[in-house]
Amino acid sequence: MPGQYQVTGETAAEISASIESGIVHGDWVSGAALPSVRALAESLHVSPATVAKAYQELRQRGVIETEGRRGTRVRARPALAVPRSGARLPAPAGLRDLSTGEPDIRLLPPLGPLLAVVAAETGPPQAYATAVTMPELIEAARPRLLAQGIPVEEATFAVTAGALDSIERVLIAHLRPGDAVAVEDPGWAGLIDLIAALGMRVLPFAVDAEGPDPGQLAAALQAGARAVVITVRAQNPTGAAVSAERAARLRELLAGHPEVVVIEDDHAAELAEQAPHCVGPVTRSWAFVRSASKPFGPDLRIAVLAGDETTVARVVGRMRIGMGWVSTTLQRLLLRLWQDPGVTAQVATAAESYARRRRALRDELRAFGIPATGDSGINVWIPVPDETLAVAAMRDAGYAVAPGSIFRVRSESAIRITISALDEAEIPELARAVAAAVRPSAVAGPMR
Incomplete structure (x- = not known):
């Protein structure tokens, strides 16, 4: 005992x-x-x-x-043996699982037809000497990002095996065990685990609807943060998106810390309805990560990394002595996905669907006096007095939700609900269940 x-x-x-x-x-x-x-x-x-x-x-x-x-x-989930980001148990039978953080599989574009096209045009098998980052993909990536307002005119590009892989490689390129990384709180559980696994230290800063809190980020920088990771939009778990005004304030702040590595994560990419407002490039070392997993499917483990020449050169050099390169089949597939008008329309439809469902749940909860957040992405973040009681009450009501402890460092208790598995007709009943679990006095009369 x-x-x-x-x-x-x-x-x-x-x-x-x-x-x-x-x-x-x-x-x-x-x-x-x-x-x-x-x-x-x-x-x-x-x-x-x-x-x-x-x-x-x-x-x-x-x-x-x-x-x-x-x-x-x-800690309920030790950092390495059982990471908080990978320890989610399947929801018990009979529960509506709203804890996953995954996109709606019904809205993902089918990959089979484009894989057949890729297979037909690939030509001879790639060898170790010829399998590299495809110039065609980079040539498509730069104007694509520029058209969305992402300042990559002078950036160097690489292709990695996903957003977390990109972030890990940039951190390793510049930092060492014991160094501090400023991260959003609440923030992405996978990133918090990654920093622990690398032997680095977390310096948390708060996030509001417009992105990182400048005062708390300034405190983290004063405390010795050597890198900062910022989610551009669809922040997990709060749904925050960096506003243009907030990005300007953060640029002004970071201009006074030119030695800090700034990493910007745009994991939601085309699924986020807000335009991305970037903070970098403002310091000597900067990276922007665009993942394909959310809009095109979690199994598509590929991301485009843009950044300063030194950072990207170090990432590529380290890759050569490890995984070497990202499969050229995946690279060709991503290029085809970008170029297909039908896929573009499907992703836009998915983004609109997520926005409707997320706003509907958020607005229903606010009508009950519950200050839920979720301005972008696929999650709604709900402050609660006690996570254990809230999660248990939701389970008793037939729903599995994610406890906020997975995502928090110092921030207050909350739960996260992923809306991607919901149909719009289910949302009023779900909101009523949340209100009954979090603030019973707000719910009058029997459950509908």
């Missing part, structure tokens, strides 16, 4: 090692509360600062997490 385990140590390193040993051996189970800093300091006869530093080291490595008034707890 947690109360029976005796933490030992006189230094922060010894204390953190003792706590981690207890977790590894099962003396502290996932979700168990740790002693307060003051209580543990008194027990070990050390200063509170020593215990606070031990807890800080464990948080940065993803072993424990702080949940505001609930105190410090053993």
Whole structure:
């Protein structure tokens, strides 16, 4: 039991090692509360600062997490063995699963016909010496991004195996274990896990409807962040999109930190109805990532990476001693998807459908007095007083939703609902169930 385990140590390193040993051996189970800093300091006869530093080291490595008034707890999903981004269990039978974060498979363009075209035009099989980033794809990517207002006139391009692969390669190109990365809070669980896996530290900053909070980002930069990752639009999990005004403020802020690596993630791409407002290029090292997985399907693991010459050269050089290149079959397929008018129309239809469903759920919840957010993308973020109770209440009502703890570092409790599996007719009933779970007093009368 947690109360029976005796933490030992006189230094922060010894204390953190003792706590981690207890977790590894099962003396502290996932979700168990740790002693307060003051209580543990008194027990070990050390200063509170020593215990606070031990807890800080464990948080940065993803072993424990702080949940505001609930105190410090053993993280429910250890960073590497069972990452928060990959630990979602299938929803129990009978539940409507709104926890996935995945696009609506009914709206994805069929790949079979275009794969047949690619197979017919590929020619001789590619060899190790000839399989590279296709010039044709880059030639198509630059004007495509420029037409959407993304400043890549002078950028160098590469092709990677998806958004997270791009971000990992850029971080490795410039940072080392122990370096700090400023990230959105709440933010993408996969990114938080990636930073922990790389041995780097997370410095969180808040996000509102217009994107990163400039004051909190400034604090993260002052605290030593060597890189910052910003979601341009369809931020996961809040649905935020960087506004033109906010982008200008962030450019002004980052201009004073020319050594910081700025990474911009546009994972939603054509599925986001808002125009992208980029922050970079403003520092010496900058990268913009455009993934294909959301508009064209999660199995299409490919992304276009644009950035400064040094950053992209380092990424490409590292790829040569690892995976080498992204399949030219995938590259040709992405090019065909971009060039097909029918696919373009399908993606636009999907974007409109997501927008209707997301706004409908958000507006229904706001009518109940629940300040839900979701201005872009496929998710709605809902603040709740207690995540455990809210998730359980939604389960009892027949819905599986994602607990906010997967996405949070320091931000307040919430749940995330993915709207891609919903039909519009289901939304009023769902909103009523959420209101009953989060604010029962707001729901008058029986469930419809």
